[in-house]
Amino acid sequence: MPITVSVKTIARVELVDVTYLVQQEVEKAGVKDGLCVVYVPHTTSGITINEGADPAVCSDIIKKLKQLVPPHDGYRHMEGNSDSHIKASIMGSSVTVLVEGGRLVLGTWQKIFYCEFDGPRSRKVFVKMVNC
Ligand code: ZN
Numbered sequence: 001m002p003i004t005v006s007v008k009t010i011a012r013v014e015l016v017d018v019t020y021l022v023q024q025e026v027e028k029a030g031v032k033d034g035l036c037v038v039y040v041p042h043t044t045s046g047i048t049i050n051e052g053a054d055p056a057v058c059s060d061i062i063k064k065l066k067q068l069v070p071p072h073d074g075y076r077h078m079e080g081n082s083d084s085h086i087k088a089s090i091m092g093s094s095v096t097v098l099v100e101g102g103r104l105v106l107g108t109w110q111k112i113f114y115c116e117f118d119g120p121r122s123r124k125v126f127v128k129m130v131n132c
Helices: 019-029 055-068 082-091
Strands: 003-008 014-017 034-039 045-051 094-100 110-116 122-131
Touching (some): 003 019, 019 122, 045 082, 045 094, 110 122
Antiparallel strands (some): 014 110, 045 110
């Protein structure tokens, strides 16, 4: 079974920095050198790596996604959340991060963001690691 990390979102659309939560799991698992896959098992949320230093980057991403995929645009999906599904596919459902010396290998400004597109909800992120 993969490790499950819980994420509670507070807005319909939100990018949540989960880097620290993933790093904690790497340490608990004792993986020193390998790969860490971070996977979102939801159809209306995604995961991405981007700049975490300036919060304006996340708000710009959210703003642009809203422009590209408006909430209502004659979608056929009965549930009424097609924009959430489309944004989730644009962002993708997993990222893979290298692990070296027990630490996630990320660029200076990089963070891992859980991307909520149909919140607020209690969500799960799966983490799986391999030594290699
Ligand atoms: Zn739906």
